[in-house]
Amino acid sequence: MTLADGIWQQIFSFENYGELLALVRNSLIAGAALGLVGGLAGVFVIMRDLPFAVHGISELSFAGASAALLLGVDIVAGSIAGSLVAAGAIGILGARARDRNSAIGILMPFGLGLGVLFLALYKGRAANKFGLLTGQIVAVDTPQTKWLLGTSALVLVVLAVIWRPLAFASADPDVAEARGVPVRGLSFAFMLVLGLTVALSVQVVGALLVLTLVVTPAAAAARVTASPVLLPLLSVAFAVVSIEGGILLALGSSIPISPYVTTISFTVYVVCRLVGGRRSRRRGAGRSTPQPA
Template identity: 25%
Template structure:
């Protein structure tokens, strides 16, 4: 509790609350679309983006890392959607090829950088180092994601499940697909400072997956995921101080533990409930 008087700890808790809720909310789309592997691929794409940002600017800063990660993830994510416009190549296949190519480019660049040791900070995150500018970025991205997702909830869901029906109803299907991937990339980049590019996928999958084991209601999947994501992120920061561990891994481990608990004890879909049938 003594840590609460320190501004850096207050900023860490605020960042955990904002990022945890916005990413937890968006995890509903990830779970419904069943594209968790795509999220994992995009999260790893941020590393070569950071490396490219260092190569261009000559230094590792918050701005170069953020812009590089955002650019790389957007290019890979939206590029896979563009390649899959025809029926010949599936989007998952296109994403796998483009993402591995981008990752290989990042690995090739790394030996030329003088800041390889500092990259660990971006691989696994350091929420205790969040500044005021980082908070505003997280708040802006979270607000944009929540606003767009709620305003366009129906066309987003119809496009995900029945793109032909959506097109017949006048929904701009291609634009919605690009928009969904863009929001996914923004959510990933928002969690970069908190848990890093390696663990960011956990905050975008675990909350929605956990809630999906507890309810069949779509609104509860989104808002419940947001609440669970916020609680897990804040709880992870608080727990990390007690355990003396880095906050990022603790946040993801806590969310993973909640998922396992739901998988075991869920009244309808849990492991124990399956044994009783």
């Protein structure tokens, strides 16, 4: 066997795949829920220009999960606690974009440093440490699934309640505030929702690559449509395809799930960007064509 063959079998190996597939039922269910949550929240992340905030929250989510791992408590609960602390701090300290980015720049290294400290103190399995950075949804158990599904349901309920005023405030905050929409309150509420979403996403792709689940699907959808109905639908579809495809591919290999999820998500974005660019060129050519007298 050549080196290339060995590497290929590590990446794609489908021996006993049918038997292994039965072991990831919880993972597939949780993945679908997380794709729904990440796809919907990502729409507002793009509208409100918050990708940097997503990354900042993920660092404290990582710190919370690391602390939970060290203390022997539920990792999902620790991740959620860290995310909510970060989201609340960003929401309070960063009312304006400039202040928000400064607050995030301060919180990110602090959260990452805490996470590294907790992992250094943890004497358990190295795979558990690695999973916090790169994701480990293939190993999701029943208690974790309940946490994930329950938190996902809460996020979906809150998004359903605030969707219309939040969309208005995101598109034109000045006009929305003039018409009595509680722009600041909605902004803070969405930061908390985003914190929960990031905490859930960390369970899939880890703290380092969470942007691929919360940002990339919505950014891809925005490249092909501006419809307020079609945009969230496509964003959810792209997120679910990325997660479920990543789980199914990772199941047949010894590679962590995150490279598969990120590759699928990035491929979808590239395709959407090419399609969107072609449409833009066609519209531009149509407008430049002289009309007959």
